Amino acid sequence: MTSSWGDQLKISLFGESHGAAIGAVIDGLPAGIPIDPELIKLEMSRRSARGKALATPRKEPDEVEIVSGYFNGKTTGTPLAGLIRNHNTHSGDYSRTRTKMRPGHADYTGWLRYEGYQDYRGGGHFSGRLTAPMVFAGAVAKQVLMHQMPSLYIGSRIVSIGQVSDHKHVAPEQYDRMKALNPMFPVLTESIKDEMEKQVETARDEQDSVGGIIEGFITGMPGGWGNPIFESVESRLSALLFAIPAVKGVEFGSGFDIATMRGSEANDPFFIEGGQVRTRTNCNGGINGGITNGMPVVFRVAFKPTPSIARKQYTIDMEKQENTTIAIEGRHDPCIVLRAAPVVEAVTALCILDLSL
Amino acid sequence: MTSSWGDQLKISLFGESHGAAIGAVIDGLPAGIPIDPELIKLEMSRRSARGKALATPRKEPDEVEIVSGYFNGKTTGTPLAGLIRNHNTHSGDYSRTRTKMRPGHADYTGWLRYEGYQDYRGGGHFSGRLTAPMVFAGAVAKQVLMHQMPSLYIGSRIVSIGQVSDHKHVAPEQYDRMKALNPMFPVLTESIKDEMEKQVETARDEQDSVGGIIEGFITGMPGGWGNPIFESVESRLSALLFAIPAVKGVEFGSGFDIATMRGSEANDPFFIEGGQVRTRTNCNGGINGGITNGMPVVFRVAFKPTPSIARKQYTIDMEKQENTTIAIEGRHDPCIVLRAAPVVEAVTALCILDLSL
């Protein structure tokens, strides 16, 4: 019970970083929804693109072959399976000693969990590469939502990279305009882009990496979706967000800042205008009692710095059962956050589509 | 699909604040585990107790009647159901206009979700009162864990109340000593208790409320538990934590602070000593790749201030479809955080027991 998810929709991810292929099966889609392969490509490229500073030798095309559930350009309603061949399957470039546990990675926990039988090459099933089928599934989910609820929009923006931060909290009426953000580098303050890239370059130059925060949001979200208690929108969405490798925190609305507020500040006052109910503020992130209230659903996701760094680190050798050091070779992406926006949007789309069915 | 949860264990909560009874059915427990009613009472009292400053007229005994699954002092292995009778079932003291939506509450979203048919009295199924069967179920889960894994310990502490904050991050080796914290007011710095209570009293005097942060932790946690991707420990646990009313943020290890770190700081270095593998730091909160690594599992949970406040607030009347104001009568608990620790521990126990089965 590991890599399957869903309630109405069932998503099954499979694959390892250096295996033959990775992919996803999406079961429970409605029939007759047009799926445009170009829109899938767009999302896949957002996930794999790197700036010049961030160039990496691993440039897999990540082409998705849809092998089922898709007929005459539309969903059939039966399971839609997408397959992504790995091209980088020789482990030569991951020649690190198998038994040295990379700090911050799942090498050690994977070893414990799978008793040493896991495919350790490149992190195996734990690899960030598994976000590719996530993004594929999310790209399908986005198109289904687009077709069935044209006014609903799922977006995201980079809040911070390392020490550089864009606006943390934004007024609720601003979200409608955020559709115009650059999908490849979505920030509110255009000038901050360079500073953020500088953070990444500096880290890379120092053989290190940086983390950051992504804000996800949904506009045009109908009120009354979700459930109390165990199936709250926060519960459903956080479970999917924490499924993304490297995520260590999730907050809704004012999030952790709400803990320092008074009730009189945190209680978003309702008002009605032109027959539409809204709230003045959105400290609750569009969710009360686990159910959407029609305001933008807003949440932030904390990503830790890429654990793969070239610096020497202390660690252990599992076979020798002794202390040692490790320096991870290869040119690693020093900041996955720059490519995390489409992943956050993908799981959000899956969550909302599941709720809608 | 709302108030049921679980994988191995199945928990089904039911009830409304002012209905006949609330309760929980726990399905999937192992057989033959001794359950001490006194330990259940202790957890129930931690949830309902209030300091003198926090006195509330609603003092339900919250006695749990176990009606099934319990025989000769032990679990039978078949569903264990606990029933808690409500004594405060006349809605006289909740005479607020049914159609005025309390800001920060689920009145409006519940109305949308259930088309006006929900039991609105005292918040109905959305009431914080539903944490009582959660704590009951957690108290059973704790005893099963205690019996099967005596070295595992689930605890929690108050990190902050309003503007007053105890230590945010604690070194991993400190957690073992935290079993000694006062269960009724678990703080690291004894002197901070008064300051925290002062925050609450001031808020109450100003007809307002305050939020806060609880840290949950698990010591003696074996490594290798959990799963990659959708069934990560973070995914499972966060889903349950966000099921607690008023929770708006969940973070593991360094949480949101990890987003400003470098990889060289955030990658907890492994070392081995006396045959035991540990990490020097615990920025990842005892979890790598969704799987426990044997270090203390550490997470923080942000609670918003109690939405029920006596102050006048702006809101709407759903029937008249017009703007209005509301002042919530009655003496409300101005800070649920002081009683939230057993609830956080309860859902943690359910999560870990589910993983263990």
Add this chain to the structure above:
Amino acid sequence: MTSSWGDQLKISLFGESHGAAIGAVIDGLPAGIPIDPELIKLEMSRRSARGKALATPRKEPDEVEIVSGYFNGKTTGTPLAGLIRNHNTHSGDYSRTRTKMRPGHADYTGWLRYEGYQDYRGGGHFSGRLTAPMVFAGAVAKQVLMHQMPSLYIGSRIVSIGQVSDHKHVAPEQYDRMKALNPMFPVLTESIKDEMEKQVETARDEQDSVGGIIEGFITGMPGGWGNPIFESVESRLSALLFAIPAVKGVEFGSGFDIATMRGSEANDPFFIEGGQVRTRTNCNGGINGGITNGMPVVFRVAFKPTPSIARKQYTIDMEKQENTTIAIEGRHDPCIVLRAAPVVEAVTALCILDLSL
């Protein structure tokens, strides 16, 4: 993971034959559906009624107290819990040696499964008494379906008792008229009632018991419901039917007889008349490829004879680990089939309601 079921709807059953109470929690009901307690009572009485010949000293009123999810005569949409108190909780009348395993019962398998900790009194959680909360849940489901799909009808009839058999297969056009069957003794051939009762009396007089077959059916069933493969209507429905104690066979349409047919007989030919598609025959029981085709859904359920008989039987003593004999005291219902119709209808209603949500 034992006594919980459902996909959209979640049903959680609890209780033991001689414990304090039995009951069911139904989660996922739509809001605002009127529920008439009298109709619940009617179904409960169908389950517990016995003819004069079948009189039993155990006459529990089986009154259901709805403790949640029900407000102003309608469902609230939150979990609806029903509680049935047991009145026969002293085990005096079940003074049989705990360690002697009753043949045909779950005493031995329950002992293995729960390591001897199960509540053995009267069969505990395995008791046929657990069909009471099933019928309660089904009575609620029936009313929801009645409200939302007035033309849909779920019924059943007794096909055989012991050696006496009513018509096995019935032409599809007959089913609409079956609403008129006597709910307390639903047979097609009125004169067969006496013969069937005679079978039961004779068995009882010989300190024995008899089994029988119930046919369940759904008329007014829309086409296009269900799913291929694992979630076929046959899969869903059979899983629920086999959850009824004593069921040993389930067949749809012509069932086992279809195995002797030719394709040219078994392929129900389609025709269209007045814009409505139907089939001439109904060998497939209204289901093709796991999905309803609009014809009556028809299935038969084989019940074994009541395992509780007064005759001496060979068995074992678990504690002594030796061979012995047992004669089960008390006056047992020698034919549960006469009361099984409402149970079959109840789980069918749960299944169809789940599909409809």
Add this chain to the structure above:
Amino acid sequence: MTSSWGDQLKISLFGESHGAAIGAVIDGLPAGIPIDPELIKLEMSRRSARGKALATPRKEPDEVEIVSGYFNGKTTGTPLAGLIRNHNTHSGDYSRTRTKMRPGHADYTGWLRYEGYQDYRGGGHFSGRLTAPMVFAGAVAKQVLMHQMPSLYIGSRIVSIGQVSDHKHVAPEQYDRMKALNPMFPVLTESIKDEMEKQVETARDEQDSVGGIIEGFITGMPGGWGNPIFESVESRLSALLFAIPAVKGVEFGSGFDIATMRGSEANDPFFIEGGQVRTRTNCNGGINGGITNGMPVVFRVAFKPTPSIARKQYTIDMEKQENTTIAIEGRHDPCIVLRAAPVVEAVTALCILDLSL
């Protein structure tokens, strides 16, 4: 929610008869289990082999490419995905009018369910071809069971083909010897093979088809497995058996015949011998109260005749909404029962493995 199944194990099937590929993802396997591709091939060949009389032009090699979850000849514990390419993807040979509904097939119900968007070629996702990934998944499950429980054996035999029937009920002590049955044509009475083949040939010559009955069994099954009520072994297993296309009946032990028995016959008497508990008869098919009792688990599965027949049949045209006739071209397998044994064993293996985890 259609083609996914499981509790501990999660199986996700995908594909259509004439699409690019079909396959299965198996999530939740234990790590480190050796999987022999030859044993997978053997099961695949049992499913696709045909006698000389049964020759069919469609001879797909059905080679499975395992693309994940398999490393150094062993399971990794992460999702194991198998892909089977279709070679017969041009719909030329299925040139039948798309809008004519084949009687006994899922053409009409699929049309309703998927609003005409389903891949209709060769039955699409409803095709018997989907039993190929089932058999693949079952072949993996069998090997895991073989490794973890060497004394457990899952087998099956052909009980009847058309009007020709082998022994229906077999004494429990016979099952251990059934491992020696010919896996390609498993019958008890060797001489009956010819008669059965004759039934098939005659049907084929008459442009018709025949059904039959398969008996599945498990020997070496430990007692105490399964659960009461909704998760009974009968419930779990029947749900999977009814997922096999063409299955219309499932019975355990004496099955429908038990309905005519007396309790004194149907109650299998326990006895103990050499410390081992057994029953004299096995009318309950190795299951009491939903839980295994250590006797062979025995069940029979009724298959309807292949719905594809060359004879002219009455049906409708969906687009023209009028009555018409159809004759299905091509040489179809007139009796799928001869190849159904490995499918029955496959889903049984999945069910038992799921229970074991």
